Amino acid sequence: MILLNPGPVNVSPRVTAAMARGDLCHREPEFQQLLDAVRHKLVRALAPDGDWVAVPLTGSGTLALEAGVTSVVSSGRRMLVVVNGVYGERILEMASTHGIATVVVRSDWGQPPDLAAVENVLRADPDVEVVALVHHETTTGLLNPVEAVGRITRVHGRVLFVDAISGLAGDTLRLEAWGVGVCVGVANKCIQGVPGVGFVLAKRSEMQRMAEIPPRSVYMHLPRHFAAHERHTVPFTAAVQVLYALDEALDELVEEGVDARVARYGRAAAQLRAGFERLGLKLMLPPELRSNSITTLTLPAGLTYQELHDRVRKDGFVIYEGQGQLGKAVFRVANMGALSEDDFARFLEALERAVAGAPA
Numbered sequence: 319m320i321l322l323n324p325g326p327v328n329v330s331p332r333v334t335a336a337m338a339r340g341d342l343c344h345r346e347p348e349f350q351q352l353l354d355a356v357r358h359k360l361v362r363a364l365a366p367d368g369d370w371v372a373v374p375l376t377g378s379g380t381l382a383l384e385a386g387v388t389s390v391v392s393s394g395r396r397m398l399v400v401v402n403g404v405y406g407e408r409i410l411e412m413a414s415t416h417g418i419a420t421v422v423v424r425s426d427w428g429q430p431p432d433l434a435a436v437e438n439v440l441r442a443d444p445d446v447e448v449v450a451l452v453h454h455e456t457t458t459g460l461l462n463p464v465e466a467v468g469r470i471t472r473v474h475g476r477v478l479f480v481d482a483i484s485g486l487a488g489d490t491l492r493l494e495a496w497g498v499g500v501c502v503g504v505a506n507k508c509i510q511g512v513p514g515v516g517f518v519l520a521k522r523s524e525m526q527r528m529a530e531i532p533p534r535s536v537y538m539h540l541p542r543h544f545a546a547h548e549r550h551t552v553p554f555t556a557a558v559q560v561l562y563a564l565d566e567a568l569d570e571l572v573e574e575g576v577d578a579r580v581a582r583y584g585r586a587a588a589q590l591r592a593g594f595e596r597l598g599l600k601l602m603l604p605p606e607l608r609s610n611s612i613t614t615l616t617l618p619a620g621l622t623y624q625e626l627h628d629r630v631r632k633d634g635f636v637i638y639e640g641q642g643q644l645g646k647a648v649f650r651v652a653n654m655g656a657l658s659e660d661d662f663a664r665f666l667e668a669l670e671r672a673v674a675g676a677p678a
């Protein structure tokens with residue numbers, strides 16, 4: 319099955335094999351080595367400049383994201399959340415759930431953020447400590463301007479918090495140079511590992527600042543995990559086999575090179591988009607807003623998502639439905655994972671058959 323949903327992704331045989339390295343107790347020295355290796359490789363691959371630390375966490379991306387959101391804002395301060403899709407809304411929901419005061423700068427889904435509005439909030443409201451932004455809005459495939467928001471955030475001396483769960487290693491993200499303070503990722507998207515582990519990358523100074531904030535959660539308190547990791551252990555049982563897979567996936571990422579991976583995803587997206595346009599399908603976003611790894615398309619007339627899904631699925635391809643308010647109107651095709659040009663070419667053939675079979 320070729321997975322064209324935005325994670326979990328098809329992984330390489332090497333990553334699959336890594337999961338069978340063997341049973342292991344998370345209190346044994348071999349686990350310490352695994353944990354140290356994963357932390358080191360995450361920083362080396364994804365935050366090579368500046369002084370950054372990585373905190374892998376057992377759970378899906380949402381767990382790592384909620385750990386970040388609940389750990390990053392000081393008592394009595396506020397988070398400005400930039401929202402233009404489901405995942406910006408999710409950050410807002412997390413902050414509200416945990417009683418963190420928020421300010422929102424919202425734009426329509428598929429529209430870039432209003433940078434002037436972000437700047438105005440920061441100028442007017444000294445209580446805003448953290449600006450939260452989604453790197454790649456998976457809802458639409460829109461790439462948000464992290465660098466520009468980072469510039470504004472830095473000028474005003476605030477902290478930039480980025481959900482890069484679907485963007486890390488798929489699109490360029492220069493954490494240190496772009497002024498990011500804390501960033502969240504997951505194993506099972508463009509990193510090409512398996513589901514079950516997310517991670518937070520933070521500047522060491524940010525991790526030290528977070529350690530001063532009273533915990534809002536037991537499991538999700540990032541400094542608690544970091545402090546344990548510094549002692550080469552974990553506070554709670556870790557997903558050992560998923561970490562084996564992540565360890566191997568990070569080796570592959572370093573061997574390929576992050577920039578080369580980003581370029582490969584860019585080529586795959588270009589191949590798919592040329593094919594979509596040949597088939598007369600309508601892409602939701604203009605080229606300048608598109609990420610390297612998701613394309614959102616209007617459903618062809620006369621076909622429901624389920625019909626289209628089932629037709630290409632018979633040929634071995636899994637596509638993805640629209641989310642929220644876009645639900646019935648669009649479908650999404652991701653190009654994350656260990657896939658080849660040939661896989662995408664065969665998908666375009668299957669899609670052509672599926673669309674041609676649609677009633678006029």
Ligand SMILES: Cc1ncc(COP(=O)(O)O)c(C=O)c1O
Nearest residue numbers: 378379380405454456481483484
């Ligand atoms: C940008 C973004 N944030 C958060 C999540 C949630 O991740 P998970 O489904 O692994 O909990 C996703 C999942 O697609 C995502 O794309």
